[in-house]
Amino acid sequence: MSLPKLLFVGHSFHLKTGSSRFLLDLLAPHFAVRTVWDDSWQAGGAPLSADQLNRHEADLILFWQTLPKRAVLRRLRCRRLFWAPMRDGIRLAPGPWRRLKPSGLRLISFCREAHDYCSAAGLESQAVQYWPAPLDDVPAIVEEPLRLFFWMRRGTPGWPTLKALLGDHRPERIVLRTVADPGETLALPTEAERAEYRIEQVPDWLEKADYLRLLSGCNAFMAPRLLEGIGLSVLDAMALGQAVIAPDRATMNEYLRHGENGWLYDPDAPTPLDFSALRQLREQALRDVVTGHARWRASVPALISYLDDGRPNAAAWSWRLSRLLLGG
Numbered sequence: 001m002s003l004p005k006l007l008f009v010g011h012s013f014h015l016k017t018g019s020s021r022f023l024l025d026l027l028a029p030h031f032a033v034r035t036v037w038d039d040s041w042q043a044g045g046a047p048l049s050a051d052q053l054n055r056h057e058a059d060l061i062l063f064w065q066t067l068p069k070r071a072v073l074r075r076l077r078c079r080r081l082f083w084a085p086m087r088d089g090i091r092l093a094p095g096p097w098r099r100l101k102p103s104g105l106r107l108i109s110f111c112r113e114a115h116d117y118c119s120a121a122g123l124e125s126q127a128v129q130y131w132p133a134p135l136d137d138v139p140a141i142v143e144e145p146l147r148l149f150f151w152m153r154r155g156t157p158g159w160p161t162l163k164a165l166l167g168d169h170r171p172e173r174i175v176l177r178t179v180a181d182p183g184e185t186l187a188l189p190t191e192a193e194r195a196e197y198r199i200e201q202v203p204d205w206l207e208k209a210d211y212l213r214l215l216s217g218c219n220a221f222m223a224p225r226l227l228e229g230i231g232l233s234v235l236d237a238m239a240l241g242q243a244v245i246a247p248d249r250a251t252m253n254e255y256l257r258h259g260e261n262g263w264l265y266d267p268d269a270p271t272p273l274d275f276s277a278l279r280q281l282r283e284q285a286l287r288d289v290v291t292g293h294a295r296w297r298a299s300v301p302a303l304i305s306y307l308d309d310g311r312p313n314a315a316a317w318s319w320r321l322s323r324l325l326l327g328g
Contacts (some may be wrong), residue, residue, distance in 0.1 A: 040066075041186075087250045101316075162222060176200065235289075238255070244261075
């Protein structure tokens with residue numbers, strides 16, 4: 001018996017970060033997966049067309065973060081459309097969801113805040129929370145000075161945010177990875193600040209293995225963005241037994257509990273943190289990865305069933321009519 005044909009449509013930047021790899025690996029035993037990568041975010045990149053997607057004759061299409069315009073969705077011949085929106089790429093405001101609801105598009109929500117909002121707006125959504133597998137070779141956690149890793153990807157949170165959170169504390173080491181996301185400008189520490197805070201600046205892109213090696217030399221991690229779709233960098237750090245500093249926003253505050261397995265702060269008014277319980281927070285982070293991964297694995301069959309139940313999208317009559325008129 002042949003597997004259902006699933007077309008995975010993703011943001012091409014994820015080819016570089018590898019942030020969709022875990023899901024593609026998960027889908028592979030259950031679907032015949034083909035991938036299409038959206039380059040429209042790059043200079044000269046063209047938006048995906050309905051013809052590009054239709055030629056794959058997929059049984060279902062899963063849009064990962066990126067979603068074509070409604071005119072493209074209406075022209076798709078596939079009647080089983082799914083979207084996994086990322087919290088950092090969507091607005092929780094009525095307008096966009098009201099316009100999308102007639103499509104019957106079904107959501108996979110890796111963010112509880114987004115799931116609750118979209119469900120209340122009348123869209124069908126399956127809530128999931130991803131956790132990575134525990135690592136076998138995490139060194140024993142002992143009392144030691146703070147060694148902090150911060151990948152500065154955006155202007156905010158930035159070096160001024162970290163300075164405010166440190167207050168009078170001076171870590172043994174700060175690894176500052178200064179590789180900005182496209183279109184972002186970073187405020188870098190001065191030469192005097194680099195000396196005072198013992199900052200090692202890493203200005204180059206790193207492959208995943210090199211990144212993890214550098215990260216593993218630290219015992220705390222500062223989340224790089226105000227909002228996250230999943231927060232894989234946060235989860236990688238927790239799996240290494242690191243305490244995470246993050247804004248009190250989704251999805252970080254769906255994984256972290258302030259003062260228990262990490263620290264949450266108000267990004268609009270950051271104040272100094274108490275680092276005295278570093279060891280206890282790290283130990284709890286490791287325990288949470290173990291229990292969280294078990295919950296994630298237990299939720300996978302329901303996610304696969306959600307994708308594979310064969311139901312077409314429950315599109316409104318107005319959407320079906322416009323699709324018919326457009327030849328979709």
